[in-house]
Amino acid sequence: MEKAGEGMSDRGAFIVSLDFELNWGVHDVFTKEQYGENILGVRQAIPKILSLFRQYDIHATWATVGMLCFSDKKTLIDHFPTLLPTYVDQNFSPFGKMCDVGDHEDNDYYHFGESLVCEIVKVPHQEIGTHTFSHFYCLENGQNADQFKADIQAAKNIPCLKNLNIKSLVFPRNQTNRSYLTICKQMGIEAYRGNEQSRFYHASGYKGRNKMKRLIRLIDCYVNLTGHHTFKIQQVDLNCPINIQSSRFLRPYHPNLKAFEQLRLNRIIKGIEHAAKRGEVYHLWWHPHNFGKYTDENIAFLEKILHHVADMRERYGMQSMNMGEAAAALQYESNESLNPKVRGDINHSY
Numbered sequence: 001m002e003k004a005g006e007g008m009s010d011r012g013a014f015i016v017s018l019d020f021e022l023n024w025g026v027h028d029v030f031t032k033e034q035y036g037e038n039i040l041g042v043r044q045a046i047p048k049i050l051s052l053f054r055q056y057d058i059h060a061t062w063a064t065v066g067m068l069c070f071s072d073k074k075t076l077i078d079h080f081p082t083l084l085p086t087y088v089d090q091n092f093s094p095f096g097k098m099c100d101v102g103d104h105e106d107n108d109y110y111h112f113g114e115s116l117v118c119e120i121v122k123v124p125h126q127e128i129g130t131h132t133f134s135h136f137y138c139l140e141n142g143q144n145a146d147q148f149k150a151d152i153q154a155a156k157n158i159p160c161l162k163n164l165n166i167k168s169l170v171f172p173r174n175q176t177n178r179s180y181l182t183i184c185k186q187m188g189i190e191a192y193r194g195n196e197q198s199r200f201y202h203a204s205g206y207k208g209r210n211k212m213k214r215l216i217r218l219i220d221c222y223v224n225l226t227g228h229h230t231f232k233i234q235q236v237d238l239n240c241p242i243n244i245q246s247s248r249f250l251r252p253y254h255p256n257l258k259a260f261e262q263l264r265l266n267r268i269i270k271g272i273e274h275a276a277k278r279g280e281v282y283h284l285w286w287h288p289h290n291f292g293k294y295t296d297e298n299i300a301f302l303e304k305i306l307h308h309v310a311d312m313r314e315r316y317g318m319q320s321m322n323m324g325e326a327a328a329a330l331q332y333e334s335n336e337s338l339n340p341k342v343r344g345d346i347n348h349s350y
Contacts, residue, residue: 010279011279011316011317011318011319012275012276012277012278012279012280012281012282012312012316012317012318012319013275013281013282013318013319013320013321013326013329014058014272014275014276014281014282014284014309014312014318014319014320014321015059015061015244015281015282015283015284015320015321015322015323015326016058016059016060016061016283016284016285016320016322017060017061017062017063017129017168017170017193017244017283017284017285017322017323018049018060018061018062018063018285018286018287018288019063019131019170019172019285019286019287020062020063020064020065020068020113020116020131020287020288021065021068021131021135021287021288021289022039022042022065022068022109022110022111022112022113022289023039023110023111024065024067024068024094024111024134024135025065025131025135025172025287025289026039026289027094027097028091028092032110035289036110037292037293038289038290038292038293039109039110039289039292040109040110040292041289041291041292041293041295042109042113042116042288042289042291042292043109043116044292044295045288045289045291045292045295045298045299046116046119046120046288047119048291048295048299049288049291049299049302050119050120050123050126052299052302052303052306053123053125053126054123054124055306056303056306056307056309056310056320057125057320058125058306058309058320059125059126059127059320059321059322059325060125060126060127060322061126061127061128061129061168061170061322061323061324062117062120062126062127062128062129063129063130063131063168063169063170063193064117064128064129064130064131065131065132065133065134065135065172066079066130066131066132066133066134066154066155066158067094067111067133067134067135068111068112068113068114068116068117069113069114069117069158069160069161070105070112070114070158070160071104071105071112071114071115072103072104072105072112073098073101073102073103073104074103075159076101076112077098079154079157079158079159080095080154081133081134081147081150081151081153081154082150082153082154083146083147083150083151084134084147085134085136085137085142085143085147085151086142086143086144086147087137087140087141087142087143088140088141088142089140089141089142092137092140093134094134094135095134114160117160117161118160121164125320125322125325126322127167127168127322127323127324127325128161128164128166129166129167129168129169129170129323129324130152130155130156130166130168130169130170130189131169131170131172132148132151132152132155132169132171132172133151133152133154133155133158134151134154135172136148136151136172137172137173137175137205138171138172138175138176138177138180139175139177139203139205140175140205141205145179145180145183148177148180148183149183149186149187152169152183152184152187152189153187156187156188165188166188166189167188167189167190167191167323167324167327168189168190168191168192168193168244168322168323168324168327169184169189169191169192169193169241170192170193170285171192171193171203174193174195174201174203174246175203175205176192176194176195176203177203181240181241182240184240184241185240185241189241190241190242190324190327190328190331191241191242191243191244191323191324191326191327192241192242192243192244193243193244193245193246193283193285193323194243194244194245194246195245195246196226196229196245196246196247196248197229197231197245198226198227198229200213200216200217200220200226201217201226201246217249218251220267221248221249221251221264221267222260222263222264222267223263223267224267224270228247228270228271228274228275228282229245229246229247229248229271230247230271230274230275230278230280230281230282231245231247231280231281232278232279232280232281241327242326242327242330242331244281244283244323244326244327245283246283246285247271247275247281247282247283247284248267248268248271248282248283248284248285249285249286250268250284250285250286250290250302250305251264251286251290252286252290252291252293252294252298253294253297253298253301254294255294261301264301265301265304265305268284268305269304269305269308272305272308272309272312272318273308273312275318276312276315276316276318277316281326284305
């Protein structure tokens with residue numbers, strides 16, 4: 001990473017985050033028969049993604065569901081949160097579905113991924129963030145703040161992550177609950193990924209995902225309906241986790257939409273160039289399981305994006321950052337904007 005404070009707001013940044021979930025992220029939506037190929041394909045997709053990240057020096061945040069960070073069922077159960085979510089719709093909770101979980105990673109690739117987490121942390125500039133312990137839904141009826149806090153505490157107590165300082169959070173299903181940000185701050189979370197600034201991307205519960213909103217989002221991936229969603233943070237509220245808001249979801253390849261692939265690519269690279277020229281931030285995100293099917297096509301598409309990022313780095317000095325690095329740089333710049341006496345007091349306090 002470039003030295004903190006070198007001028008993120010002047011040079012711009014390309015940020016990547018991945019919502020790493022395995023079956024814990026889709027258990028309430030799809031059956032294994034419907035989506036199992038995508039889940040199992042994660043084991044081929046992640047090494048290829050990491051290879052591209054090495055090649056193009058891409059810094060990324062892997063927002064990881066805590067329940068996948070184990071290699072056996074007994075240890076997973078032993079690390080459950082002290083309070084479980086009391087959703088009105090209990091289909092949202094994975095805790096009542098443990099009968100579907102195997103005993104060990106070797107015989108259950110749908111639910112266990114500790115070995116994959118270990119591979120990710122070996123690659124430079126890859127940050128392990130949290131996607132909560134249980135893929136916790138912060139806007140669904142029945143859950144509460146105490147349960148959310150217990151869930152985050154469990155996510156930070158996972159054995160294979162004990163030497164990592166988890167600082168970044170992605171709310172599952174992008175259900176950003178602003179009333180929970182104070183809890184996040186208390187739990188050491190310094191950055192979260194907020195939603196795009198458009199009414200079509202506002203956070204909502206599962207029932208709030210109406211067909212018109214989904215259609216607009218689909219079209220918006222190919223044609224610029226809502227803007228580039230790049231941003232420049234002039235002032236940072238250090239009392240809350242920093243909102244490293246989303247710019248674009250990297251929708252996966254589908255053969256039925258093959259004719260529109262160039263439009264999909266142009267939509268993204270124009271946004272990246274827009275950010276690079278203006279010293280702004282472009283935040284791209286997706287799930288590894290999006291690449292679990294049609295892996296080669298998705299990897300080839302990603303490489304085109306990263307090749308463009310490399311060009312923006314050469315032409316405009318665009319930086320690659322993960323969420324934690326971006327938050328640190330923004331905090332640094334905010335401190336630098338203070339008068340010397342205040343800045344000295346802040347530095348002295350650490």
